[in-house]
Amino acid sequence: MKVLMVDKEKCTGCHQCELWCGTEIASTSKELARAINEEPHPVPRVYVEGKPFALQCRHCESAPCLDACPNGTMRRDPETGLIYVNEQTCIACWMCVMVCPFGIINPSSSMKVAIKCDRCRNMGYPICAEVCPTGALSLVERKDYRKKKF
Amino acid sequence: MRYIIVGGSAAAISAVESIRSLDHESSIDLFSDEETPLFSRVLLPYYVAEELSKPLLNFRTADFFEENKVTPHLGVKVTSLNTAAKAIRTTDGQTYAFDKLLLATGGKAIVPPIPGVDKEGISTLKTMADAERIYNMKGKRAVVIGAGSIGVEACISLTRRGIKATLLEQLGQVMPTVFDAEAAEIVQKRIEDLGIDVLTGEKALKFTGDKRVTGVVTDNRELSCDMVVLSVGVRPQTELAVQAGLKIGELKGIRVDETMMTSAKDVYAAGDVAETHDIARNAYFLNAIWPCAFEQGHFAGLNMAGRKSAYPGSYRRNSIGNFIGIPAISMGVTHAESCAMASEEDEFREIRVRTKDAYKKLVLRNGKIIGAILVGQTQKAGLMSILLKKQVNVADSIPLLMSDRLNFMDLLPILRRNADQFSEPEYKELMDTGL
Ligand SMILES: Cc1cc2nc3c(=O)[nH]c(=O)nc-3n(C[C@H](O)[C@H](O)[C@H](O)COP(=O)(O)OP(=O)(O)OC[C@H]3O[C@@H](n4cnc5c(N)ncnc54)[C@H](O)[C@@H]3O)c2cc1C
Numbered sequence: 001m002k003v004l005m006v007d008k009e010k011c012t013g014c015h016q017c018e019l020w021c022g023t024e025i026a027s028t029s030k031e032l033a034r035a036i037n038e039e040p041h042p043v044p045r046v047y048v049e050g051k052p053f054a055l056q057c058r059h060c061e062s063a064p065c066l067d068a069c070p071n072g073t074m075r076r077d078p079e080t081g082l083i084y085v086n087e088q089t090c091i092a093c094w095m096c097v098m099v100c101p102f103g104i105i106n107p108s109s110s111m112k113v114a115i116k117c118d119r120c121r122n123m124g125y126p127i128c129a130e131v132c133p134t135g136a137l138s139l140v141e142r143k144d145y146r147k148k149k150f
Numbered sequence: 151m152r153y154i155i156v157g158g159s160a161a162a163i164s165a166v167e168s169i170r171s172l173d174h175e176s177s178i179d180l181f182s183d184e185e186t187p188l189f190s191r192v193l194l195p196y197y198v199a200e201e202l203s204k205p206l207l208n209f210r211t212a213d214f215f216e217e218n219k220v221t222p223h224l225g226v227k228v229t230s231l232n233t234a235a236k237a238i239r240t241t242d243g244q245t246y247a248f249d250k251l252l253l254a255t256g257g258k259a260i261v262p263p264i265p266g267v268d269k270e271g272i273s274t275l276k277t278m279a280d281a282e283r284i285y286n287m288k289g290k291r292a293v294v295i296g297a298g299s300i301g302v303e304a305c306i307s308l309t310r311r312g313i314k315a316t317l318l319e320q321l322g323q324v325m326p327t328v329f330d331a332e333a334a335e336i337v338q339k340r341i342e343d344l345g346i347d348v349l350t351g352e353k354a355l356k357f358t359g360d361k362r363v364t365g366v367v368t369d370n371r372e373l374s375c376d377m378v379v380l381s382v383g384v385r386p387q388t389e390l391a392v393q394a395g396l397k398i399g400e401l402k403g404i405r406v407d408e409t410m411m412t413s414a415k416d417v418y419a420a421g422d423v424a425e426t427h428d429i430a431r432n433a434y435f436l437n438a439i440w441p442c443a444f445e446q447g448h449f450a451g452l453n454m455a456g457r458k459s460a461y462p463g464s465y466r467r468n469s470i471g472n473f474i475g476i477p478a479i480s481m482g483v484t485h486a487e488s489c490a491m492a493s494e495e496d497e498f499r500e501i502r503v504r505t506k507d508a509y510k511k512l513v514l515r516n517g518k519i520i521g522a523i524l525v526g527q528t529q530k531a532g533l534m535s536i537l538l539k540k541q542v543n544v545a546d547s548i549p550l551l552m553s554d555r556l557n558f559m560d561l562l563p564i565l566r567r568n569a570d571q572f573s574e575p576e577y578k579e580l581m582d583t584g585l
Pocket of ligand 1: 093156157160161182184190191192229255299300423439
């Protein structure tokens with residue numbers, strides 16, 4: 001399966017990915033100027049953390065969120081291996097939040113759903129990688145990820 | 151190969167999925183004495199609250215059995231297990247032979263021996279039938295006995311239907327196995343804000359009424375009511391295991407090894423019925439929660455289908471979700487004292503931070519997390535969960551772990567120091583980045 005690779009040399013911590021994910025994926029207006037004022041506030045699925053580094057759901061091979069979800073809301077797409085939230089059935093129990101080893105599932109109390117990156121599975125290319133001004137984010141096959149030089 | 155699964159809930163379905171990931175052809179016969187298949191017990195309070203109708207309680211789609219080539223025997227109880235002859239007998243009068251068998255018989259709600267407990271209008275909340283019974287009860291006032299997770303959820307469900315609920319707990323706080331006193335106080339306040347009366351340190355002594363319950367006598371008062379929900383805990387459903395002579399643990403669950411096998415060869419157990427090694431307690435324990443049932447089902451299924459896989463162990467995890475308007479998550483042990491197996495050399499530590507709307511606590515044994523409570527800010531709870539599960543030393547990172555800015559990337563040095571413990575590709579990828 002393909003996963004997002006982040007090049008720490010190139011990630012400057014500019015938060016463009018967060019801004020665009022929040023606008024393009026999370027907001028209803030899809031326009032930055034309006035998204036900022038939307039209620040409930042749009043929740044980006046990518047977190048610029050640490051040194052800095054753009055972290056999203058890693059779509060774990062053995063995913064604790066899939067085991068913890070009590071009603072099959074958390075699903076893995078059999079074709080792509082991507083894990084996504086079937087928002088219609090989410091009961092906001094936050095059991096996935098409780099076990100996510102990366103802490104990237106947002107328990108949105110205003111939207112009453114668990115929010116996380118599905119790597120833009122219904123779009124051609126992940127928005128965060130598309131908008132990154134330094135090209136720090138790219139899609140690679142998981143088996144090749146560790147062969148890359150950093 | 152002939153597989154037999156006894157039970158049709160979390161552990162059973164998870165085992166089926168794992169078996170089928172390795173073995174697409176062998177027969178799988180699944181027996182469940184509950185007639186409704188594939189519903190999630192965790193959602194029963196939502197059914198009682200009238201927020202989810204029956205079809206929405208399912209955790210797998212109706213075609214699951216067909217898709218996975220499973221022969222379901224619903225409404226059929228397994229009445230005996232012969233481990234030497236490798237056969238079971240069922241209520242439909244048949245005998246079935248197996249090569250590998252899984253006991254995923256779950257738990258049974260405890261009915262406390264309080265005088266009058268068999269009156270009408272009194273029910274446990276464990277099965278679909280229980281949920282339907284409670285849903286159909288008529289009246290305006292309810293008493294819920296036992297303030298564990300299920301009791302609290304039952305109260306909130308009834309409240310949402312306009313029923314005035316009183317929560318009665320004999321210990322000094324709500325959710326005593328989930329929270330410490332400080333977190334429980336925050337949670338109790340929220341429950342009370344919903345209009346629920348909470349009485350702690352008070353015991354139910356007797357139920358009044360003729361045929362139907364009309365009240366609960368406690369050591370302090372009489373509470374009049376039209377219905378009672380009993381939620382004082384669950385006990386492993388081990389009749390089959392006992393009858394078959396399988397090894398039963400001190401806590402009355404079926405003892406399993408790290409492949410989830412019982413004391414009888416080719417007979418496995420998983421879920422609420424199984425007594426497994428608890429990572430936080432470093433002792434055998436019963437962790438009757440959905441994630442453990444699912445995880446154990448996975449490992450049982452893999453081992454049954456021939457792939458040797460060691461279950462890393464269980465640990466308690468509870469989340470209160472959106473019920474009370476503030477998220478709260480707890481895992482492992484709530485206090486250092488709750489570790490029964492503590493040896494003299496073990497060094498325990500508790501660290502707490504309390505702000506106006508949030509509370510965070512870590513319990514450490516020899517520098518390793520064995521318990522965590524997070525109220526208010528919970529998004530990073532899973533970081534505590536993985537550090538607990540992997541039992542790595544975090545003694546030099548306490549300020550980071552307690553800080554609001556805690557994030558995964560800042561934990562990388564800990565992961566790298568324990569690289570052999572974090573061998574999954576999702577961790578290796580990020581460790582390789584050189585950060
Ligand atoms: C109201 C409620 C709310 C809950 N909420 C949460 C929650 O929020 N989070 C959480 O983590 N956990 C929760 N739980 C606990 C969770 O539901 C259980 O941990 C989980 O269902 C255990 O799954 P299991 O497969 O081990 O057993 P069970 O779900 O108990 O299923 C066992 C099945 O086996 C059947 N069976 C038993 N003996 C036989 C036999 N001899 N022949 C045929 N069939 C048999 C039983 O009838 C039953 O259908 C809740 C439980 C309840 C009741």
